[in-house]
Amino acid sequence: MNQEVAVIGIGMTKIGEHWETDLRDLMIEAGDLALMDANVDGEDIDAIFIGNMSAGLFIGQEHLGALAADYDALTPKPSTRIEAADASGGAAIRMGYLAIKSGEFDIVLVNGVEKMSDLPVEEVISAIGTSSDQSWERNFGATFASLWAMIARLHMHEYGTTREQMAQVIVKNHKNAVQNPLAQFRFPVTIEGVLRTGMLADPLTNLDGAAWADGAAAVVLCRADYAKKFTDTPVLISGSGQASDTIAIHDRRDITTMDAVIKASKIAYDQAKITPEDVDVAELHDSFSIAEIMAIEDLDFVPKGQGGPSVEDGLTKIGGKIPCNTSGGLKARGHPLGATGVAQVFEVVQQLRGEANGRQVDGATIGLTQSLGGTGGTAVVHIFKRR
Amino acid sequence: MSDRSVPLFWRKSKQMYNLIGSECITCGTRYFPGRRICPQCRKEGQMHEFKFSGKGQVVTYSVVRDAPEGYELEVPYIVAIVQLEEGPRLTTPITYCDLDEIFIGMPVEACFRKLREAGDHGIIIYGYKFRPIKGAKPN
Numbered sequence: 322m323n324q325e326v327a328v329i330g331i332g333m334t335k336i337g338e339h340w341e342t343d344l345r346d347l348m349i350e351a352g353d354l355a356l357m358d359a360n361v362d363g364e365d366i367d368a369i370f371i372g373n374m375s376a377g378l379f380i381g382q383e384h385l386g387a388l389a390a391d392y393d394a395l396t397p398k399p400s401t402r403i404e405a406a407d408a409s410g411g412a413a414i415r416m417g418y419l420a421i422k423s424g425e426f427d428i429v430l431v432n433g434v435e436k437m438s439d440l441p442v443e444e445v446i447s448a449i450g451t452s453s454d455q456s457w458e459r460n461f462g463a464t465f466a467s468l469w470a471m472i473a474r475l476h477m478h479e480y481g482t483t484r485e486q487m488a489q490v491i492v493k494n495h496k497n498a499v500q501n502p503l504a505q506f507r508f509p510v511t512i513e514g515v516l517r518t519g520m521l522a523d524p525l526t527n528l529d530g531a532a533w534a535d536g537a538a539a540v541v542l543c544r545a546d547y548a549k550k551f552t553d554t555p556v557l558i559s560g561s562g563q564a565s566d567t568i569a570i571h572d573r574r575d576i577t578t579m580d581a582v583i584k585a586s587k588i589a590y591d592q593a594k595i596t597p598e599d600v601d602v603a604e605l606h607d608s609f610s611i612a613e614i615m616a617i618e619d620l621d622f623v624p625k626g627q628g629g630p631s632v633e634d635g636l637t638k639i640g641g642k643i644p645c646n647t648s649g650g651l652k653a654r655g656h657p658l659g660a661t662g663v664a665q666v667f668e669v670v671q672q673l674r675g676e677a678n679g680r681q682v683d684g685a686t687i688g689l690t691q692s693l694g695g696t697g698g699t700a701v702v703h704i705f706k707r708r
Numbered sequence: 709m710s711d712r713s714v715p716l717f718w719r720k721s722k723q724m725y726n727l728i729g730s731e732c733i734t735c736g737t738r739y740f741p742g743r744r745i746c747p748q749c750r751k752e753g754q755m756h757e758f759k760f761s762g763k764g765q766v767v768t769y770s771v772v773r774d775a776p777e778g779y780e781l782e783v784p785y786i787v788a789i790v791q792l793e794e795g796p797r798l799t800t801p802i803t804y805c806d807l808d809e810i811f812i813g814m815p816v817e818a819c820f821r822k823l824r825e826a827g828d829h830g831i832i833i834y835g836y837k838f839r840p841i842k843g844a845k846p847n
């Protein structure tokens with residue numbers, strides 16, 4: 322069997338601090354919205370995949386598969402949680418996709434969720450850091466931010482990337498989020514604002530990194546040949562790739578290149594039979610400003626080392642050649658770890674349907690999502706096409 | 709998070725105290741920390757223990773201002789990736805070095821120090837830190 326797979330429904334909560342709402346309610350809200358958007362009934366769903374990084378640390382709850390099936394009122398449907406650090410959502414999308422492609426299932430619900438605000442902030446930082454090598458990075462004093470800072474420092478050293486270019490990524494993503502009603506930070510920031518705020522881990526400031534957030538996003542995936550029964554606007558998953566790299570950045574072939582992104586995107590481009598120039602809109606994993614600059618290089622939107630100047634020239638803004646992170650990205654839409662990869666798909670599908678009011682990329686027909694686990698040990702890339 | 713189990717540190721102590729990793733006899737590649745499987749040779753590879761000299765140079769670095777658990781008393785401190793002269797790189801705190809003194813390419817050497825205190829029981833974790841070779845002050 323080799324079924325084509327389409328997205329037929331999407332749903333997302335507001336991203337931010339949900340003091341009044343717990344994990345299960347966030348998850349169920351997003352799932353319900355996606356099912357309603359897809360016009361499917363619960364009994365049509367064959368299986369559920371949950372993207373979640375660390376509910377065990379954040380709220381002491383594992384076994385989210387059963388929790389979701391239970392509170393979605395979908396028992397006895399099979400339901401499994403997928404974990405790949407903050408690429409969990411992207412990896413869960415891919416598992417749902419593969420499950421349909423294999424011919425085993427016709428319709429699958431993929432739900433990404435993270436509830437981070439219940440923990441004191443030091444413990445949140447600690448939990449985020451568990452995606453790095455605990456024995457050989459964290460144990461020797463490296464925080465998650467300092468790992469990205471070391472990548473940024475070397476990128477500046479090797480390619481002449483500037484602090485201003487990195488800040489420009491943040492400025493762009495905040496500007497985009499103003500037009501996204503579900504985004505966490507809907508206000509603009511300036512280059513000076515990014516550079517003048519306190520240092521997080523030199524050379525990165527407190528505004529270079531995504532904050533923590535609560536939130537959930539969901540999509541309904543369906544055999545492409547059944548999709549028209551449910552929706553007039555199915556969006557095809559035309560390419561899907563995933564790859565791994567060393568967990569510790571000191572063991573990478575090249576510290577300033579994400580080999581897993583290169584590999585995963587090559588698989589996805591080949592499968593979709595497109596080149597990087599064909600991409601109209603992309604959601605990228607900007608957990609830190611430098612990550613978006615490296616993403617556009619490693620996805621081959623621009624040559625290696627040209628990420629910084631390209632951002633400065635407006636390549637990735639709305640109206641540029643390849644608008645990136647029209648949602649606001651991890652930085653400004655918000656980064657509820659396990660929800661993020663699914664939230665990226667939510668944005669791209671809105672763009673391809675022409676529903677991204679105020680931030681719509683005119684005539685977008687091909688979209689891409691790129692999701693990273695931690696500092697790049699996992700990469701998941703998907704390509705979407707309007708039917 | 710990694711502080712819940714004392715044996716976790718005992719198990720690593722030989723590597724952490726003595727900079728012992730591994731070398732693949734088949735292809736000559738050295739690894740720190742040691743690996744059971746050579747990524748170059750896979751099942752053709754043959755690993756044996758290898759002791760590193762502890763000399764190397766700074767590949768990249770940052771200054772940590774937001775400490776992880778156990779490092780609260782140390783901030784701000786320098787963390788770096790060091791390339792050992794025998795090949796592999798590792799992540800390490802840099803000590804005996806002013807924040808504005810560090811640079812990419814700085815020659816450094818290993819020294820053995822208290823890394824931090826772990827958990828609520830006051831367990832002290834020892835391991836390597838690196839210091840500049842030139843201008844290093846005596847203990």
Ligand SMILES: [Zn+2]
Nearest residue numbers: 732735746749
């Ligand atoms: Zn070998």
